[in-house]
C-alpha cells in the first residue's frame with residue numbers, strides 16, 4: 062500500500078493501472094477509520110482490481126460552529142488499519158491542494174431538492190461541501206466504482222443523484238451499516254461520547270428498530286410514529302434533531318401506500334450528533 066499526498070502523483074499511478082485495463086474503485090472517507098470503513102474497502106476490492114481510499118477532512122462540509130478543528134486526524138493508524146485488506150493507495154491530500162483558492166473561492170457542485178431536508182436543514186451547506194469534494198475526488202481518481210455507507214443514507218442518495226444528473230460514468234455502491242455488538246452504528250464521532258453516553262447510545266438504533274416494527278405491524282400514521290420515536294429518544298437522554306419516516310429513495314414524505322421506507326434520525330448525545338437509519342419494506 063502506498064500513501065500518496067499529491068494530486069498529480071495520484072493521477073499518474075491511476076493512469077498506469079488504466080493503461081493495463083484495470084478497474085478502479087474509490088472509497089472516500091474523512092479518516093479515523095473503523096470497521097465500517099474497512100468493510101467499504103473490502104467491498105471495493107471485490108468490485109475492482111485496484112482500490113484507492115481517500116482520507117480528507119473536508120472543511121467545505123463543516124459549518125462555522127461545527128467540529129472541523131477537533132475532528133480526529135489519525136493518518137498513521139488509518140494506514141495500519143487498511144494495510145491488511147488490500148488497499149492499493151491511501152490518498153491524503155492537503156486542504157491547500159484541494160482548495161488552492163481557499164474554500165470560499167471554490168466552484169461548488171450543488172444537488173437540489175434532496176439536500177434541502179433532514180441533515181441539510183440542520184447543517185446548511187453541508188451537502189454542497191460533500192458533493193463538491195466527492196466530485197473533485199471522482200475527477201481526480203476517475204474511478205469505475207465509488208463505495209459509500211448506508212449509515213449516511215441521505216448522503217448516499219445525494220451522491221447517486223449527483224452522478225445521475227451530471228452523467229458521471231461511475232457505479233455508486235452502498236453498503237449496509239456496520240454496527241457495534243450492542244447495535245450502535247460505528248462512527249468516528251462515537252469517540253466524542255463519555256462512558257455514560259456510550260452506554261445510552263445503542264438506544265437510538267433500538268428505537269429505530271421499534272418504530273420499523275410498528276410500521277411492519279400495520280401502522281400507517283407516520284407522524285404518530287415519528288412523535289413516539291422522538292419521545293422515546295428524549296426519555297432515553299437524547300436531544301433529537303430530526304426523526305422522520307421517508308420514502309427510501311428520494312426522501313419524499315411517504316403516502317400511506319408507499320412500499321420502501323426509511324426511518325432516519327439525528328440526535329445529540331452530549332457533544333456527539335449521532336445519525337442512524339433503518340429500512341422498512343411494507
Ligand SMILES: Nc1ncnc2c1ncn2[C@@H]1O[C@H](COP(=O)(O)OP(=O)(O)OP(=O)(O)O)[C@@H](O)[C@H]1O
Pocket residue numbers: 089090091092097098100101208209210211212213236237238239240246247248249250251
Ligand atoms: N458504520 C458504518 N458502516 C458502513 N459505512 C460507514 C459507517 N460509518 C461510516 N461509513 C461510511 O464511511 C464513509 C466515510 O464516512 P466518515 O469518514 O464520515 O465516517 P463516519 O464514521 O461516518 O464519521 P462521522 O462520525 O464523521 O460521521 C461514508 O461513506 C460513510 O457512510
Ligand SMILES: CC(C)(CO)[C@@H](O)C(=O)[O-]
Pocket residue numbers: 089090091117119122191194195213216
Ligand atoms: C463522503 C465524504 C468522505 C466526503 O467528505 C464524507 O462526507 C464522509 O466521510 O461521509
Ligand code: BAL
Pocket residue numbers: 091122213
Ligand atoms: N459522515 C458524514 C460526514 C460529516 O458528518 O461531515
